[in-house]
Amino acid sequence: MSDDTDTPNIEPNESAEPLRRAIGERYLQYALSTIMHRALPDARDGLKPVHRRILYAMSRLRLTAGGKFLKSAKISGDTMGDFHPHGDQAIYDAMARLAQDFNVRYPLVDGQGNFGNIDGDNPAASRYTEARMTVFAEALLEGLDENAVDFRDNYDGRLEEPEVLPATYPNLLANGSSGIAVGMATNIPPHNLNELCDACLHLIKTPDARDDTLLNFVQGPDFPTGGVIVEPRDSIARTYRTGRGAFRLRAKHHTEDMGRGQWQIVVTEIPYQVQKSKLIERIAELIQTKKIPVLADVRDESADDIRVVLEPKSKNVDPDVMMNMLYRNSDLETRFSLNMNVLIDGRTPKVCSLKEVLRAFLDHRREVLLRRSRYRLEKIDHRLEVLEGFIIAFLHLDRVIDIIRYDDDPKAALMREDWSRDHVRARDEADYVSPQPGPGELSEVQVDAILNMRLRSLRRLEEMELKRERDALMLERAQIEDLLENADLQWGRIAEQLRETKKIFGKDATYGPRRTQFAEAAEVEDVPIEAMIEREPITVVCSKMGWIRAMTGHIDLTRELKFKDGDGPRFIFHAETTDKLLMFGANGRFYTLLAANLPGGRGMGEPVRLMVDLPNEAEIVDLFIHRPDGKLLVGSDAGDGFVVPEAEIIAQTRSGKQALNVKVPFKAHVCTPVRGDHVAVVGENRKVLVFPLAELPEMTRGKGVRLQRYKDGGMSDATTFALAEGLSWLDPAGRRRTETDLAEWIGKRAGSGRMAPRGFPRDNRFT
Template sequence: MSSDVPDSNAPADRIKHVRIEDEMEQSYIDYAMSVIAGRALPDVRDGLKPVHRRILYAMHEMGVSSNTAHRKSSSIVGETMGDYHPHGDSAIYDTLVRMAQDFSMRYPLVDGQGNFGSMDGDPAAAMRYTEARMAPLAEELLEDIEKDTVDFSGNYDDRLQEPDVLPAKVPNLLLNGSSGIAVGMSTNIPPHNLGELVDATVHLIENPEATVEELMEHVKAPDFPTGGNIVGRDAIYSAYATGRGRLRVRAEYEVDREAGRIVISELPYQENKARLVERIADDVNEGKIEGISDLRDESDRNGVRVVIELKRGANVDVVENRLLDHHLESTFGVINLALVDGQPQVLSLKESLQHYVEHRREVVRRRSEHDLAEAEERAHILEGRLKALENVEDVVELIRNSEDRDAARDGLQEDFDFSAEQAAHIVRMQLGSLTSMEAAEIQEEYEDVQDTIDYLEAVLASREKLDGVITDELREIKDEYDDERRTNVIEDAGQVTHEDLIPEEDCVVVITEDDYIKRMPVEQFDPQNRGGKGIIGADPKEGDRVSKVFRANSHDYLLCFTNRGQVYRLKTYEVPEMSRTARGKSAINLIDLDDGEELTAVVSTDDFEEDECITMVTRDGYVKRTCATDFENILSTGIRAAKLEDGDELIDVEVTDGTMDLVIASEEGMTIRFDEDEVSEMGRSARGVNGIKLTGDDKVAAMVATDDDDDRALLTVTENGYGKRTLLSEYRPQSRYGQGLIDIKTDERNGRVSTAKAVTDDDHLIIISERGQIMRIRAGDVSQVGRNTKGVTIMRLDEGDKVASVTVVPSAVAVEE
């Protein structure tokens, strides 16, 4: 070749210049459609993904049917992989295993022998140890596949043919459901009861204009293989009407109040039983669920049985509803997405059944055409045989005198006007078939074949007759395979919060410096006389001390303020209830505290009214008021309540209404009272204004809100257990940011002021020491005296121990108890 002649095969001539974004877009679309159509989504007609279809067809080709012996799973996987599905054997085997699990498939398509896994998440044995064969219902999906009922395509190497879809005598898409994740979309179709689906399909065939509501008269709801209960009907209707919905699926259980136990017998679909038991046990150990003494899994081959034993005196309703909140209910998100003519579509119940009916019409039509062709061919042969019998002597003579078979065939066609097929058949006939009995049988068969032809022609000529064939076959399927529903539908009583079943009671909540927290019923502490030592109310670990005690109702929403000016929201009953001697649970499990952050004040949001404020005071004497509505939406990580100077801490909080006076007590026994209007409302991020002028190392101990009509007294308690009551009216109002008046003497005997509270004579006080001693007394037992006095002994403390906190039980609550 001359060197100046261009080489058209040169590599440069074969290079195409394309924009990279165009190539990326097209390549990604090609990949996405390959995953969508070839792997992840089921076909609306037979409800199968390619891997399921190929496994079943491979078993069909191997002759592994429901009435043959089981075959090694490895053999089935090998045939499927080698002939139809060129992917990993583990993916094929996992699919085979799932089709054999009666807890995964409502109607298993594979009959497995050996270990095929369990509800505990145990994997199946290796494929070399298990055996399988088709389940009877799988054969219904494949029936008539050899009658040209569906299209076939070449397999991955064009060596064999595989079906594009199975004839599917049952509506398998909804029958067994499907789940899968494609590119940019996913499907999650729940399984259903066969009898209900058949009834709905028949109803749709007979009433093409039927609505979803009418179809739901037959299809009540999904029917999961593991049973359980679906809560509420609205979500079911949404799923059937739109193809999308969120179903709440609840376990089936029995509460035995006399024996004090809860027995779980059915689990939500796809729930791992072993993991469920483990999660319940973890919540019990962490104190999230109280009142459970024992937890046992007594499940066997006969079904699920998980026994939860309750402690004596435990509130069964509370335990039950805690379990419902966190463990015994799950959500099944319905996405009825399937391939329709190769395109993904979200389908309603009616649309799903309509596509299935159209598929069955096509299958029955093609089958009828196939059977008609065979029947006509057979009738043609039988006509030739009957004609030969009418001329039997001449026919035999012609065949006997012919040189060979070809000559005989030609002679029959020429002399008797037989077709080529008839002549060939007659030549192959045996003499024994020329008897009169054989002639009668041929005549009878011919009449039967003629009746079949008439029937098939009528089916093909009439949509009504064709639909009648479909409905008859569906009813036969129902008679053969129908069973009872396993999943019940129960009415939705509302969102499961169960707060109304949690006992409403007044509690004492105890917090330590290391942020251990617990609650105890107030009635655990009987009133004592002033000057007593009290009883053990907490047992802090070595190096820890009790820092706060407060009273709250178990149903209250609490705003929990920390020393760093953050605020968190917490439900009282979320604090674990523990015994008096228990240390408590780390508060970090309930609220997101940082290192060194401590709870210093708690306010119940049930006390809020319109136009009220949260008024705060810091240890360095700053005061601020913020509108209570600013604390309505609190994140789980908390929000800022006040900006603090370095070294300052938030110390106390009161709810005020703009008409009150604020009384601030210092650790050195000074007290100031001023109108709250002197503190303007400000945002959450503000620092506040000076409330009291502190001298030396004095710090704020507490704050009280009062008004002119308040007949309560100011209770002041020192760290060494001494205290007094003085009427609030004795504290004359002053201007903000003064030194105030002497309230109590803080000498060596009394120690510094621990806290101050506003009380009536009938209120009860719960006092706790740093070492966990707790005491309940009547406020009226503390002497009422004037200002600037030393007070009396309220609580007798061990050497080195100090009063940590005081909470007030209002007189109305104390009287009820």
């Protein structure tokens, strides 16, 4: 008997499989669903399922471009209930975006009410707004009722929805698209429809055209908010050739002359997908933090059009230099990344080139043309069949009337009758010529049409009209058959349709002219910020608690100043607004402050920790004016240190620049300018050691080398001096004392030293 103890108990309607495989299969299904039905657009009509379903629902509600508006809540509700069961708010957000002319180059929805604005304000609730389709949306739906595309069941099988729209123009490139799927994403900018039609016509004429050749027609993106593209042409060509790349986009501006040498910059177009309110907030923040000291003010004077005014601090500032700084520090210049990842034939995700996307659209247009032609052929055949029946009825009118009047089942009788024999005499030889015999039996379609015919149609004139209509239909049928058999005729018809689209939506139309222009990014020489600042004397004051301020002018350094309760002076020195200040923290990092950016001296100042990322537990070791060619001696209380050039410790960010590496419980303790040829070190044990400066290494970062050896305690202070001039300090009485005979204290680096000379200060400090 076999052992079944390891076999799980499985119900008859359940199955067992490894967890890894079960999760893998289900996640793959989720990923495919996200890629195909949510995130990536179809290359043929350029739409995602939610947008396609919104437009189809609006067409079913007959919301044509010239028709009535309908509440957005009704539109989103019908879309959700019939085709897209993913929440009415998500549907309304997608529909509102299709109506925003600052987001969509060719709006597909005509909105009435508040649909948001370029400042970033959200649309009003769906119950307050109304919408209908635009002519661009109608062009996407043209031919939908002529079997132009395949339909599939909706989510619950009650209705059918189109798999793709016929799309008379390349909407994918015209309006662009963006989305994030599982493991892939897409980001396609809008383009000019007139240029796209020209590129398609060239591709029809020259199927093997290269992507670079197509750029003679499609210059580049054409954003709804305008702007100026400053990307080099070879970079644009490479982007369209590979389907991946980026475009540098700048705001459009001009300089306004205010008279008397005064001027201001006026921004009239901002980069795509930049919210104007946040852009202005960012520029105002740059002014407040003085990161762009040449900019005095920013004002939003926009009404229907964008007008953002940038006011310089001085008329002597170069406008190009100021704009170049704004480009680097704000969204007046952005980079739009292109990732042309789309669904080919609605199923296969692929990163396509410009040519591949246009080819997918043209192949789709050919398929739509063939399907519509076959549909029209079926309609013509049906109508010709009906017309043949009508003509037979006119030729044998009396017999038809007799059957209808006296037969119990006229339909069956008409179908049984042999109409090849002439059952009636000519009505009048003068005005009626006996026709040729009929084809024989009538079909059910013909009989139904005869029985439904109105009495008023039984006229001689109607018979002539029927024959003319039959002849016209026969001619059209022959033309359609020729079209279906000849590829050249098909491409000729598609080209004709594209020319018609170009005529309607081209450069002379409302949305036709190109909005985004091209220019070369002028290389403006970087000017140091301090060169743009007016040079004025200031007095820098920093308290023991780290509150810093800049007093106007060079005040008396012994003057009594006001501080917060429990606080007092720590650093006070004369400087100028063009100076850079270096602050050394107990964590071994140097922080850079611009003197021009310090708060004014009217109040108590501001905490320096709001300006730089100095940890609360790290004290300020020193604060001084930066000397570009100077050097510093830095050391920790453990007795380690080295020499560092000041030019190597200038920090460009708030986080500062690490120089002296220290480990807990030790801290950075000394920072002093290098002057002379010897180093003097004093420890907490009051022993002094003097050794040549040449024994210290020059580094930019590290722990350093041992300056003095201690059995107990650590280093109290260190300084540099010229041996010939002697070592000086302040004695307890405040008098300056200089010791020139230092033979007793001179030794090798890392020695323990000798007890300090008589009169050395009790705080073990040289200064």
